[in-house]
């Protein structure tokens with residue numbers, strides 16, 4: 093059994109007023125985030141994508157397995173192939189009877205459909221794969237733990253990093269997503285997780301008028317009334 097190797101960790105503590113002000117600023121930044129389905133074709137520097145992926149890759153993960161892989165696509169041919177394959181699946185979903193009626197009803201307010209022009213317009217497509225298990229040099233399988241949770245958290249950090257950089261994205265999950273493994277030549281132990289088009293919103297971009305749940309709807313303080321601050325009031 094390997095011995096743990098521990099190092100000191102003493103991040104500076106900040107005055108509470110500073111913490112509250114940072115917390116409010118970050119909330120305002122993230123509350124301004126929207127999933128964008130209309131992108132400008134303007135180029136985005138590769139370094140911004142690298143920074144967002146580096147940020148995502150700081151995510152905690154089960155047993156520190158870091159079971160994620162980010163495949164970045166910027167060339168028109170591959171984007172076109174991905175769009176065509178995604179639209180074929182999505183057409184089946186929206187119009188071919190694959191989606192249950194309740195799901196289509198839930199999606200109706202978003203105005204989504206099978207056509208996905210943004211898969212070609214956005215300057216970058218970042219496809220996140222979940223590594224179901226690792227593979228050792230001798231071919232032995234190395235188990236990963238809490239893969240979905242870990243990759244989901246990494247995706248959240250990726251979205252936050254893009255928002256912080258002034259970029260827009262959309263978590264897109266054409267179903268099924270196997271075509272992404274084929275087009276991008278990924279190995280059998282990697283499963284497509286989410287496809288993120290990344291870029292700037294188009295000048296005439298629109299988003300559905302959605303309401304987010306209030307704090308009161310999502311928080312339960314237990315026992316009731318514990319703590320006193322109302323940070324986002």
Ligand SMILES: Cc1cc2nc3c(=O)[nH]c(=O)nc-3n(C[C@H](O)[C@H](O)[C@H](O)COP(=O)(O)O)c2cc1C
Nearest residue numbers: 125126127128129202204262263264265266299302
């Ligand atoms: C796991 C996941 C999968 C999603 N898949 C799709 C998708 O395939 N197509 C799409 O247009 N939006 C997709 N969305 C975006 C949601 O519709 C969107 O997040 C939700 O409507 C809230 O809007 P907002 O992101 O602007 O707050 C997905 C979101 C998540 C978290």
